[in-house]
Amino acid sequence: MVLQEEIRKGPWTEQEDFKLVCFVGLFGDRRWDFIAKVSGLNRTGKSCRLRWVNYLHPGLKRGKMTPQEERLVLELHSKWGNRWSRIARKLPGRTDNEIKNYWRTHMRKKAQEKKRSSSSSPSPSPPSSSSAAVSSPSQSSSSSNITTVEALPFQDSTTGVESFYDTGGLVVSGDHDEVKGETEEKKHEDHEQGCYSMDDIWKEISLPEVNDIGPFYGQQGGYNCGDLGPCPLIEAAAPPSPAMWDHYYCSDSLWKNNILDEEVTKTFFSSPTATTAIIDNQFNYAARFEYGGASLTG
DNA sequence: AAATATGTCAACCGCCTCGGC
DNA sequence: TGCCGAGGCGGTTGACATATT
Numbered sequence: 545m546v547l548q549e550e551i552r553k554g555p556w557t558e559q560e561d562f563k564l565v566c567f568v569g570l571f572g573d574r575r576w577d578f579i580a581k582v583s584g585l586n587r588t589g590k591s592c593r594l595r596w597v598n599y600l601h602p603g604l605k606r607g608k609m610t611p612q613e614e615r616l617v618l619e620l621h622s623k624w625g626n627r628w629s630r631i632a633r634k635l636p637g638r639t640d641n642e643i644k645n646y647w648r649t650h651m652r653k654k655a656q657e658k659k660r661s662s663s664s665s666p667s668p669s670p671p672s673s674s675s676a677a678v679s680s681p682s683q684s685s686s687s688s689n690i691t692t693v694e695a696l697p698f699q700d701s702t703t704g705v706e707s708f709y710d711t712g713g714l715v716v717s718g719d720h721d722e723v724k725g726e727t728e729e730k731k732h733e734d735h736e737q738g739c740y741s742m743d744d745i746w747k748e749i750s751l752p753e754v755n756d757i758g759p760f761y762g763q764q765g766g767y768n769c770g771d772l773g774p775c776p777l778i779e780a781a782a783p784p785s786p787a788m789w790d791h792y793y794c795s796d797s798l799w800k801n802n803i804l805d806e807e808v809t810k811t812f813f814s815s816p817t818a819t820t821a822i823i824d825n826q827f828n829y830a831a832r833f834e835y836g837g838a839s840l841t842g
Numbered sequence: 843a844a845a846t847a848t849g850t851c852a853a854c855c856g857c858c859t860c861g862g863c
Numbered sequence: 864t865g866c867c868g869a870g871g872c873g874g875t876t877g878a879c880a881t882a883t884t
Protein backbone atom coordinates (compact mmCIF):
# COMPACT_ATOMS: atom_id res chain seq x y z
CA MET A 545 0.00 0.00 0.00
CA VAL A 546 1.29 3.40 -0.96
CA LEU A 547 1.07 6.00 1.72
CA GLN A 548 -0.53 9.24 0.72
CA GLU A 549 2.26 11.78 0.72
CA GLU A 550 1.65 15.05 2.43
CA ILE A 551 0.43 17.85 0.21
CA ARG A 552 3.34 20.01 -0.80
CA LYS A 553 3.27 23.74 -0.18
CA GLY A 554 5.58 26.60 -0.79
CA PRO A 555 7.69 27.53 -3.76
CA TRP A 556 7.56 25.38 -6.86
CA THR A 557 10.63 23.66 -8.16
CA GLU A 558 11.66 23.67 -11.80
CA GLN A 559 10.76 20.02 -12.07
CA GLU A 560 7.30 20.61 -10.68
CA ASP A 561 6.80 23.43 -13.13
CA PHE A 562 7.82 21.25 -15.98
CA LYS A 563 5.54 18.48 -14.94
CA LEU A 564 2.63 20.85 -14.57
CA VAL A 565 3.20 22.39 -17.98
CA CYS A 566 3.19 18.95 -19.51
CA PHE A 567 -0.01 17.90 -17.89
CA VAL A 568 -1.77 21.14 -18.65
CA GLY A 569 -0.67 20.68 -22.22
CA LEU A 570 -2.31 17.33 -22.18
CA PHE A 571 -5.48 17.87 -20.28
CA GLY A 572 -6.06 21.54 -20.65
CA ASP A 573 -6.24 24.18 -17.99
CA ARG A 574 -9.54 23.30 -16.39
CA ARG A 575 -9.49 20.06 -14.54
CA TRP A 576 -7.09 21.09 -11.84
CA ASP A 577 -7.95 18.49 -9.28
CA PHE A 578 -7.53 15.83 -11.89
CA ILE A 579 -4.23 17.26 -13.04
CA ALA A 580 -3.03 17.51 -9.47
CA LYS A 581 -3.83 13.86 -8.95
CA VAL A 582 -2.48 12.34 -12.11
CA SER A 583 0.65 14.43 -12.22
CA GLY A 584 1.78 13.12 -8.88
CA LEU A 585 2.76 16.62 -7.88
CA ASN A 586 1.39 16.31 -4.37
CA ARG A 587 -0.12 19.72 -4.77
CA THR A 588 -3.72 20.74 -4.56
CA GLY A 589 -5.63 21.49 -7.70
CA LYS A 590 -5.87 25.05 -6.57
CA SER A 591 -2.17 25.31 -6.14
CA CYS A 592 -1.62 23.92 -9.63
CA ARG A 593 -4.09 26.33 -11.12
CA LEU A 594 -2.51 29.26 -9.37
CA ARG A 595 0.95 28.31 -10.48
CA TRP A 596 -0.21 27.96 -14.05
CA VAL A 597 -2.29 31.09 -14.17
CA ASN A 598 0.18 33.33 -12.41
CA TYR A 599 3.48 32.01 -13.55
CA LEU A 600 3.61 29.26 -16.12
CA HIS A 601 1.08 30.31 -18.68
CA PRO A 602 2.86 30.99 -21.97
CA GLY A 603 0.81 34.11 -22.58
CA LEU A 604 2.06 35.95 -19.56
CA LYS A 605 3.94 39.19 -19.84
CA ARG A 606 6.91 39.77 -17.67
CA GLY A 607 8.40 42.90 -16.33
CA LYS A 608 7.18 46.29 -15.30
CA MET A 609 3.80 47.64 -16.15
CA THR A 610 3.86 50.11 -18.99
CA PRO A 611 2.43 53.58 -18.41
CA GLN A 612 -0.51 52.59 -20.57
CA GLU A 613 -1.15 49.57 -18.43
CA GLU A 614 -0.81 51.59 -15.27
CA ARG A 615 -3.30 54.04 -16.56
CA LEU A 616 -5.71 51.32 -17.54
CA VAL A 617 -5.48 49.75 -14.12
CA LEU A 618 -6.31 53.06 -12.50
CA GLU A 619 -9.20 53.65 -14.83
CA LEU A 620 -10.63 50.22 -14.43
CA HIS A 621 -10.18 50.22 -10.69
CA SER A 622 -12.10 53.44 -10.47
CA LYS A 623 -14.81 51.72 -12.42
CA TRP A 624 -14.88 48.27 -10.89
CA GLY A 625 -13.06 48.51 -7.59
CA ASN A 626 -11.07 45.52 -6.42
CA ARG A 627 -12.34 43.24 -9.14
CA TRP A 628 -8.84 42.20 -10.00
CA SER A 629 -9.59 39.33 -12.28
CA ARG A 630 -11.97 41.45 -14.23
CA ILE A 631 -9.42 44.20 -14.56
CA ALA A 632 -6.83 41.64 -15.55
CA ARG A 633 -9.00 40.53 -18.44
CA LYS A 634 -8.47 43.94 -19.95
CA LEU A 635 -4.73 43.74 -19.66
CA PRO A 636 -3.48 40.98 -21.89
CA GLY A 637 -0.75 38.95 -20.29
CA ARG A 638 -1.24 40.39 -16.83
CA THR A 639 -2.72 38.39 -14.00
CA ASP A 640 -5.10 39.45 -11.31
CA ASN A 641 -2.39 38.74 -8.79
CA GLU A 642 0.05 40.98 -10.56
CA ILE A 643 -2.43 43.81 -10.79
CA LYS A 644 -3.44 43.35 -7.21
CA ASN A 645 0.19 43.53 -6.14
CA TYR A 646 0.80 46.54 -8.31
CA TRP A 647 -2.21 48.31 -6.90
CA ARG A 648 -1.20 47.60 -3.35
CA THR A 649 2.27 48.98 -3.89
CA HIS A 650 0.99 51.87 -5.92
CA MET A 651 -1.62 52.83 -3.37
CA ARG A 652 0.70 52.51 -0.44
CA LYS A 653 3.00 54.92 -2.17
CA LYS A 654 0.10 57.24 -2.88
CA ALA A 655 -1.10 57.16 0.68
CA GLN A 656 2.37 57.99 1.92
CA GLU A 657 2.73 60.81 -0.57
CA LYS A 658 -0.61 62.20 0.45
CA LYS A 659 0.30 62.00 4.09
CA ARG A 660 3.51 63.85 3.40
CA SER A 661 1.94 66.53 1.27
CA SER A 662 -0.92 67.11 3.66
CA SER A 663 1.42 67.45 6.59
CA SER A 664 3.61 69.93 4.72
CA SER A 665 0.86 72.04 3.19
CA PRO A 666 -2.56 72.98 4.56
CA SER A 667 -4.35 72.66 1.22
CA PRO A 668 -3.99 69.16 -0.10
CA SER A 669 -3.26 68.88 -3.75
CA PRO A 670 -3.82 65.81 -5.87
CA PRO A 671 -0.83 63.53 -5.74
CA SER A 672 1.42 63.45 -8.72
CA SER A 673 4.32 61.07 -9.30
CA SER A 674 3.58 57.84 -11.04
CA SER A 675 0.12 58.91 -12.00
CA ALA A 676 1.64 61.68 -14.06
CA ALA A 677 2.27 59.13 -16.73
CA VAL A 678 -1.22 58.02 -16.16
CA SER A 679 -2.71 61.34 -16.99
CA SER A 680 -1.50 61.71 -20.51
CA PRO A 681 -4.47 62.84 -22.55
CA SER A 682 -3.02 61.29 -25.66
CA GLN A 683 -3.66 57.84 -24.29
CA SER A 684 -6.67 56.38 -25.90
CA SER A 685 -9.21 54.87 -23.62
CA SER A 686 -10.66 51.46 -24.21
CA SER A 687 -14.03 52.99 -23.69
CA SER A 688 -15.82 55.74 -25.45
CA ASN A 689 -18.20 56.72 -22.66
CA ILE A 690 -15.84 58.93 -20.78
CA THR A 691 -16.51 61.89 -18.59
CA THR A 692 -14.08 64.08 -16.80
CA VAL A 693 -13.47 64.44 -13.12
CA GLU A 694 -10.68 65.87 -11.05
CA ALA A 695 -9.90 62.97 -8.79
CA LEU A 696 -11.55 59.88 -7.49
CA PRO A 697 -11.83 59.01 -3.85
CA PHE A 698 -11.13 55.53 -2.76
CA GLN A 699 -10.44 53.57 0.35
CA ASP A 700 -7.47 51.33 0.17
CA SER A 701 -8.72 48.05 1.49
CA THR A 702 -5.27 46.95 2.45
CA THR A 703 -4.16 50.04 4.33
CA GLY A 704 -7.61 51.30 5.21
CA VAL A 705 -6.42 54.74 4.22
CA GLU A 706 -8.92 56.90 2.48
CA SER A 707 -7.28 58.72 -0.32
CA PHE A 708 -7.76 59.76 -3.89
CA TYR A 709 -5.85 59.59 -7.05
CA ASP A 710 -5.58 61.42 -10.25
CA THR A 711 -7.10 59.41 -13.02
CA GLY A 712 -5.76 61.76 -15.56
CA GLY A 713 -9.11 63.44 -15.67
CA LEU A 714 -10.73 60.31 -16.94
CA VAL A 715 -13.35 58.12 -15.53
CA VAL A 716 -15.57 55.75 -17.33
CA SER A 717 -19.12 56.76 -16.73
CA GLY A 718 -21.96 54.47 -15.80
CA ASP A 719 -21.57 50.87 -14.88
CA HIS A 720 -20.31 51.74 -11.42
CA ASP A 721 -22.75 49.52 -9.65
CA GLU A 722 -22.32 46.66 -11.96
CA VAL A 723 -22.45 43.37 -10.18
CA LYS A 724 -20.64 40.13 -10.83
CA GLY A 725 -20.87 38.39 -14.12
CA GLU A 726 -19.74 39.62 -17.43
CA THR A 727 -22.36 39.03 -20.03
CA GLU A 728 -21.71 37.66 -23.45
CA GLU A 729 -22.80 40.95 -24.94
CA LYS A 730 -20.21 42.67 -22.84
CA LYS A 731 -17.53 40.34 -24.07
CA HIS A 732 -18.61 41.00 -27.59
CA GLU A 733 -18.47 44.67 -26.89
CA ASP A 734 -14.93 44.26 -25.67
CA HIS A 735 -13.96 42.65 -28.91
CA GLU A 736 -15.47 45.47 -30.86
CA GLN A 737 -13.48 47.91 -28.81
CA GLY A 738 -10.34 45.97 -29.49
CA CYS A 739 -10.16 44.71 -25.94
CA TYR A 740 -9.59 41.02 -25.69
CA SER A 741 -10.14 39.20 -22.50
CA MET A 742 -7.39 37.03 -21.09
CA ASP A 743 -9.57 34.08 -21.88
CA ASP A 744 -9.68 35.06 -25.52
CA ILE A 745 -5.99 35.64 -25.73
CA TRP A 746 -5.11 32.49 -23.90
CA LYS A 747 -7.47 30.52 -26.07
CA GLU A 748 -5.58 31.76 -29.09
CA ILE A 749 -2.25 31.05 -27.51
CA SER A 750 -3.21 27.54 -26.54
CA LEU A 751 -4.23 26.55 -30.03
CA PRO A 752 -1.96 23.83 -31.34
CA GLU A 753 1.04 25.40 -32.96
CA VAL A 754 2.17 22.65 -35.22
CA ASN A 755 4.97 24.65 -36.78
CA ASP A 756 6.20 25.93 -33.54
CA ILE A 757 6.44 23.68 -30.57
CA GLY A 758 4.51 20.67 -31.68
CA PRO A 759 1.97 19.03 -29.47
CA PHE A 760 3.44 20.34 -26.28
CA TYR A 761 0.65 22.79 -25.52
CA GLY A 762 -3.04 22.52 -25.82
CA GLN A 763 -3.21 19.07 -27.17
CA GLN A 764 -5.70 16.50 -26.11
CA GLY A 765 -6.26 13.17 -27.64
CA GLY A 766 -7.22 9.58 -27.28
CA TYR A 767 -3.78 8.30 -27.95
CA ASN A 768 -3.31 4.63 -28.42
CA CYS A 769 -0.61 3.26 -26.24
CA GLY A 770 0.71 0.20 -27.96
CA ASP A 771 -0.93 -3.00 -26.91
CA LEU A 772 -2.45 -1.34 -23.88
CA GLY A 773 -5.12 0.17 -26.06
CA PRO A 774 -6.56 3.64 -26.07
CA CYS A 775 -6.32 5.78 -23.01
CA PRO A 776 -9.60 5.62 -21.16
CA LEU A 777 -8.96 8.88 -19.40
CA ILE A 778 -8.40 11.10 -22.32
CA GLU A 779 -11.49 11.37 -24.39
CA ALA A 780 -10.46 11.90 -27.94
CA ALA A 781 -10.93 15.51 -28.85
CA ALA A 782 -8.82 15.71 -31.95
CA PRO A 783 -5.99 13.25 -31.65
CA PRO A 784 -3.14 13.58 -34.04
CA SER A 785 -2.86 10.95 -36.64
CA PRO A 786 -0.90 7.98 -35.31
CA ALA A 787 1.24 8.31 -38.38
CA MET A 788 2.52 11.58 -36.99
CA TRP A 789 4.21 9.75 -34.21
CA ASP A 790 7.66 8.59 -35.10
CA HIS A 791 8.02 6.59 -31.98
CA TYR A 792 6.14 5.81 -28.93
CA TYR A 793 7.29 4.38 -25.77
CA CYS A 794 5.23 2.73 -23.13
CA SER A 795 6.23 1.30 -19.82
CA ASP A 796 4.50 0.59 -16.58
CA SER A 797 7.73 0.94 -14.69
CA LEU A 798 8.33 4.55 -15.52
CA TRP A 799 5.49 6.32 -13.95
CA LYS A 800 4.28 3.66 -11.66
CA ASN A 801 2.82 5.29 -8.60
CA ASN A 802 3.41 8.58 -10.32
CA ILE A 803 7.07 8.52 -9.69
CA LEU A 804 9.11 9.89 -12.53
CA ASP A 805 12.23 8.16 -13.54
CA GLU A 806 14.65 11.03 -13.53
CA GLU A 807 16.97 9.69 -16.14
CA VAL A 808 14.30 9.03 -18.70
CA THR A 809 12.43 12.17 -17.81
CA LYS A 810 15.47 14.21 -18.53
CA THR A 811 15.93 12.64 -21.92
CA PHE A 812 12.31 12.79 -22.72
CA PHE A 813 11.64 16.31 -21.65
CA SER A 814 14.74 17.59 -23.37
CA SER A 815 12.68 17.30 -26.50
CA PRO A 816 10.38 20.29 -26.88
CA THR A 817 7.99 18.22 -28.90
CA ALA A 818 7.45 15.56 -26.32
CA THR A 819 4.18 14.93 -24.68
CA THR A 820 2.82 12.55 -22.15
CA ALA A 821 -0.30 10.60 -21.52
CA ILE A 822 -1.65 8.78 -18.57
CA ILE A 823 -3.11 5.52 -19.63
CA ASP A 824 -5.06 4.01 -16.87
CA ASN A 825 -7.54 5.26 -14.42
CA GLN A 826 -5.68 3.98 -11.43
CA PHE A 827 -3.12 6.66 -12.16
CA ASN A 828 -0.44 4.05 -11.82
CA TYR A 829 0.83 3.81 -15.33
CA ALA A 830 1.86 6.23 -17.89
CA ALA A 831 2.78 6.11 -21.45
CA ARG A 832 5.07 8.54 -23.06
CA PHE A 833 5.11 9.40 -26.64
CA GLU A 834 7.66 11.15 -28.60
CA TYR A 835 6.81 12.99 -31.66
CA GLY A 836 9.30 13.64 -34.36
CA GLY A 837 12.32 13.38 -32.13
CA ALA A 838 14.88 10.86 -31.11
CA SER A 839 13.48 7.62 -29.85
CA LEU A 840 13.51 6.78 -26.23
CA THR A 841 14.97 3.75 -24.76
CA GLY A 842 14.02 2.23 -21.51
C1' DA B 843 29.77 47.31 5.79
C1' DA B 844 25.88 46.37 8.60
C1' DA B 845 21.29 47.26 9.96
C1' DT B 846 16.92 48.65 8.83
C1' DA B 847 13.19 50.03 5.86
C1' DT B 848 10.72 49.42 1.82
C1' DG B 849 9.27 47.14 -2.42
C1' DT B 850 8.01 43.14 -5.03
C1' DC B 851 5.86 39.07 -5.93
C1' DA B 852 4.69 34.13 -5.36
C1' DA B 853 1.71 31.51 -2.85
C1' DC B 854 -1.80 30.32 0.57
C1' DC B 855 -6.39 30.86 2.76
C1' DG B 856 -11.13 31.16 3.01
C1' DC B 857 -15.27 32.42 0.91
C1' DC B 858 -18.34 32.37 -3.06
C1' DT B 859 -20.36 30.59 -7.30
C1' DC B 860 -21.73 27.24 -10.33
C1' DG B 861 -22.60 22.89 -12.30
C1' DG B 862 -23.50 18.03 -11.72
C1' DC B 863 -26.00 14.67 -9.35
C1' DT C 864 -34.32 21.22 -4.60
C1' DG C 865 -30.56 20.59 -1.81
C1' DC C 866 -25.90 18.84 -1.45
C1' DC C 867 -21.27 18.51 -2.80
C1' DG C 868 -17.06 19.31 -5.11
C1' DA C 869 -14.22 22.02 -8.22
C1' DG C 870 -12.85 26.20 -9.76
C1' DG C 871 -12.46 31.15 -9.29
C1' DC C 872 -11.72 35.25 -6.73
C1' DG C 873 -10.05 38.71 -3.41
C1' DG C 874 -7.45 39.29 0.75
C1' DT C 875 -3.38 38.37 3.07
C1' DT C 876 1.15 36.67 4.23
C1' DG C 877 5.91 35.93 4.06
C1' DA C 878 10.27 35.42 1.69
C1' DC C 879 13.45 37.60 -0.87
C1' DA C 880 15.52 41.73 -3.19
C1' DT C 881 16.75 46.35 -3.19
C1' DA C 882 17.27 50.92 -1.28
C1' DT C 883 18.37 53.83 2.43
C1' DT C 884 20.47 55.19 6.69
